[in-house]
Amino acid sequence: MLTRTAAIAGNTFREAVRDRVLYNLVLFALLIIAGAIFLGELSAGQEAKIIVDLGLSAMLLFGVFIAIFIGVALVYKEIERRTLYAILAKPIGRGQFLLGKYLGLSLTLVVNVIIMGLGVSIALLYIRRGWDPLVARVWPAILLIYAELLIVTAVALLFSSFSSPALSSLLTFFVFVIGHFSADLKSLGASSASMPTRWLFSALYYLLPNLTNYSLITPAAHGVTPDARSLAASLAYAVFYVAALLASASLIFRRRNFK
């Protein structure tokens, strides 16, 4: 079973590479190089902070675009090209197929994130003309960005299991935005006098992903790292949430009629 899932994941990764998804790294490299060279003049000694902010924000933004636009097309392309029929005719379950697709895109994202992280580290070494503790301290934030991207990919996959790519992209983007306002959802619910409104906001708060747990770019730029417990809790949250989303996507996908 694992071999089949791994084969689908490998193919999804190869397809992403063939689709020139990793070309975004060129843009990222140009951004970081330009930042490292020119920011010193403009930032009054704050170039290291700005490089981290710029690098990690670009990593999140590019990653979210990949997760959304590639994620929503993962299933749709197979249906459109009718390759899905050939795959499902083999001893591969629909859930397995979805899991393989998800792991393939996750592999693409991990390659992307690691290369970008190395880019940020090299830029910092260049700016500081040698080792700086900030080079190591940005990596927990990078790990959390990757965890956030895993959640966004799972959301995209869930929507694409029953909806068109355009609608799935839009919905995933909304979830990404609302996920960063989850604290507001909670406070809106708490400030409401009506019980149904409270329940609604509470339900939304717990059902939608709480992506503020992964917003550690700004502290990382100041060299602040999360403590091991909150890092582990955030990663565990991502694992639970992704598992729930993939299970939902599989349930929906199983019931879909491709005739």
Next chain:
Amino acid sequence: MKNSAALILLLVLGFGGAIWLSRWIENRRGRSASQLDAEQLYVSGPAAKRLTFAFNGLAADWYWMRSLQYVGRKVIDYEDNSAGQFDLNDLSKLDLNLLSPLLNVTTTLDPQFIPAYQYGAVILPELNSDAAISLLEKGIAANPSSWILYHHLGYIYWQRREYDKASDVYATGAKIAGAPGWMAAMSARMKADRGARDVAREIYHRLSESSNDKTVKEMVAKHLMRLDWLDDRDVIQASIKNYHSRFGHCPSAWSDLVASLHGTRIRIDETNGWPVDPSVMPYRLINGGCDIDLDEHSTVPR
């Protein structure tokens, strides 16, 4: 082939026309914009923080660089219009009314952005010391373990001649873990020596040490030059007084004083024997040699 040439021509004409029009619009806009007193900030700090969700650090950097460029642009405009070098110690000549809101947005987006508070603490007091105090208090609330912000707040109170408050702020900052020993000493000196020049000198040295910003360092250097000039003036005036008591009149030239100035803190230009100020311009004898002043080309602030 003919088709390709036509397309290339169209491409060149298209881009050329677009670039020319863009420059024309820019020039027109430049003229009308200069009529406006200042650009406006459309987004408040809290609104900007909501709008930028995961990217608030990057947005803070953007506002930080905008703050620096805002001051820089105002200095350039001033120098262009008044055909002279701008003195960083006379910021009131620049209309920097947007600096406080810009720094406020920066620090709302990234409350841990210490250099933004430091910059505000040095630049803002000359324009609006209340705004500077409120920025620093906001910084202290967000970074209670940062002793450097207490140092800057104490500096603002000291500039306002509120020496007791300054002393209290330094004393509070001195209790923070990691605060250097001179914070407690500064608190005591604020109480005892209040506005004395030595206190000023130490404050400016500490400010210069704690900042990486070129503008801040330049500004502090000017303050230190001014303190040196005041010290020089005291020495030279004492020497003039001494000369007057011996000869019954003020010195007519520097040569009358050179001997008495040797061995003091005063720097002497070896080529002509004249005393020079911290910007290495010669001092001037005024009021019939009974007083001294800076040369008109001196860069030392008065």
